[in-house]
Amino acid sequence: MTVIQDSSTLPRSERKPLYVQVVTQPALHGCWAVNISETGIGLIATPSGPGEGPREGEDLEMAFTLPDTRARIRVRGVVRWRHDPEERDDGAVTALGVSFHGFEGSDGVTLKRYLLDHQLYVAVVYAEETELRGLREALESHVRLRFVPAPEDVDTLLGRGDISALLVCGRDEARAIALVERLAARRAEADPTGAGPASDLSPRILYCAPAVPSRLVELFNQGKIFRALVPPFEPVALRQAVLQASRELGLRTEQRRAALELERNLLRERAREAPSLSPGTGVGNEPGFRSPVMRQVLEMVRVAAPHRVAVLLQGETGTGKEVLARVIHRLSGRSNQPLVVQDCGALTETLLESELFGHVKGAFTGAVADHPGLFVLADGGTIFLDEIENTTPNLQSKLLRVLESGDVRPVGGTQIRRVDVRIIAASNRDLAEEVRAGRFRSDLFYRLNSFTIDLPPLRERPEDILDLARYFLGHFNRTLRRSASGLSTEAEQLLMAAKWPGNVRELRNCIERAVLLSTDAELVTRRHLPPALVNTTEATRQPVRVSGGSAGSLRDRLEQMEKEIIRDALERHGGVVRRAAAALEMDPVTLGRRVRRHGLLTKEP
Structure with missing residues (x-):
C-alpha cells in the first residue's frame, strides 16, 4: 500500500457525487458510495444488524x-463516524463517513485524476430570457x-458525448414535444437490436415546458423523458432532478458495460496482480532479495533512496x-506522496506527451477538457518511467527540461507549472550503448545516470530461484484457491538448471501454471512445468566439453576450455563484458x- 498523509491533517476537499457499489473488509452488506473526495468517502449500507461491519x-x-x-x-x-437507525426496517440504512489513509499502488493518483476531470455537463434548449437567470x-x-438556441444545434452538442442531461424549456409545447419525439426516434435507430432500452446510454431528458398531463405520462411511460418539471421551477427541486438524472445515466452506462467487460476485467486484474512488499518487514527479508548480489543492489538502494537524486x-x-522502484519510493522521504508509474513503450509520442505533461481544452481533437499530466499528479512524490529507451528525441528534450x-x-498551453517530482527511470537496454548508437540523447542520459543500479538477471542469482518459487506457490495457492503442497526434488532441480530468459516474471508465470495444473495437496513435479522449459533445461544440462578431443598439451586444452567458458558467458549476457564478468566473478578489464x-567479438570492448 502507498501511504498518504493522515487525512485528519488535511483540509476537507470538495466532495463529488459517486453512486457505485463498494466491497468492504470487514464485510458490510449492501454498501454503496454516495459521495467522494481526495481524502474520504461517504457510504450507505444495509447491514443485517448493528454489529455488522466496522465501528467508529x-x-x-x-x-x-x-464510472466512465x-x-x-x-x-x-x-x-x-457511523450512524445506525434506531429502528431497523426494510427502508432503513446505515451511514458512514470514512477517511482515506492509504491507496494500493497508484490508485490514489487515479482517483485524483477522476475528481479533477469529472464534470457534469447539462444542455439547455429553448430557454427564454426569463428562465435563464x-x-x-x-x-x-x-x-x-x-445553452442551445436552435434544435439543429442539439444534435451537434449531444454528439460530443459528455452531456449527461438535456433540459427542454420554453413555452412552445408543440416545439418541445417535437424535439423529444425526434430524439427518441434517433435513439431507437442507434439501438435497433432491442437488447435494452434505447435511452440507456443517451442523455436524460428533463421536460420543463408546458404540456397536457396525459401527454407527459405517455412520454414518461415510453421512456422518452426522465422527468417532467412544471414551471416556475423551485431551485432545489430542479437541482435534485438534474443531479439524479446525471447519476442515473452513469449507473445505467456502467451496468450495460459490466456484462461485456467482466471476464476481461478479471483477467486484467490477475495480470496486474503482483506480489507486493510487506509494509512491516525488512526489505532484505523479502523473497528475491536474499542472494549476495541482490543484497549489494539493496545497499545501493538504501544509499540513494533518501535523496532526491535521479x-x-x-x-x-x-x-x-x-518492484525496486517501489522499494526506493517506500524508503524515501516521499513515501506519503504518490508514486506514479508510466510505461513509455506503451503509447505513441503524442499520447505519451499528453499523459506526462497534460493538455488544455482544445489542444487537439477530442480534448474536451483540461487534463492534468502525471507530473502534476505526482507533485511532491515520485514518477517511475519504465522503458525510457523507447522515448523519442523530442520527448527526451522535454523530460530533460523537467x-x-x-x-x-x-500540450497546447502557455502557463508553466513548477513541480517537485523525483524521477526513477528504467531501461531494458544499456543506455550508454543507446547513446553511442545515437538513439538516446546524451544530455538526458547523463542527468539520469547520476545513480545507476544494474539489476542482475535471475540466472546470476540462483540462490533466489527456489525462494521465489516457494513464495509464488504460496501466493497462487491463496489467489487461485489451490492447495499445491510444495515442490518436488525433480522440479527444484529443473528450476535451478533453467536459464530463465524471462527472469522473475517467467518464473512467476511458470509457478502459476504449475499451481493451476496441480490437484489438492499435490507436489509440483516435472509434469506441471512448461514442456519448453523442461526440454530446454535438459538439453543444456550437459557439462562444458573441450572441443577437439583430448589432443594437445595441458596449456592448450586449458586455453580452449577458458575460451568456451567465456564464449558461453558472453552469449548468456548478450555480449556485454561487464555483465559476463559479474557472472564469472572476475574483473571486467581482465575479462575484456x-x-x-x-578473438571473441562482443558489444562492449
Missing part, C-alpha cells in the same frame, strides 16, 4: 469501480451548462525494476583482455 475508529479496506473510466480503486480507510442560479455551482535502473525484462528546472507546460586474446 476502526480500519477497513474498500474496493470500488469509478472503469478504473478499480483499492483503498484503506478509518471510520470517522433561474437556471443559472440553481445549477451553475453544480454542473456546467451549455535513479536509473537497468536490467533485462522481468528482473523486477518496478529534470533540470521542474517546469511543466501542458582475455576476450580480445581469444
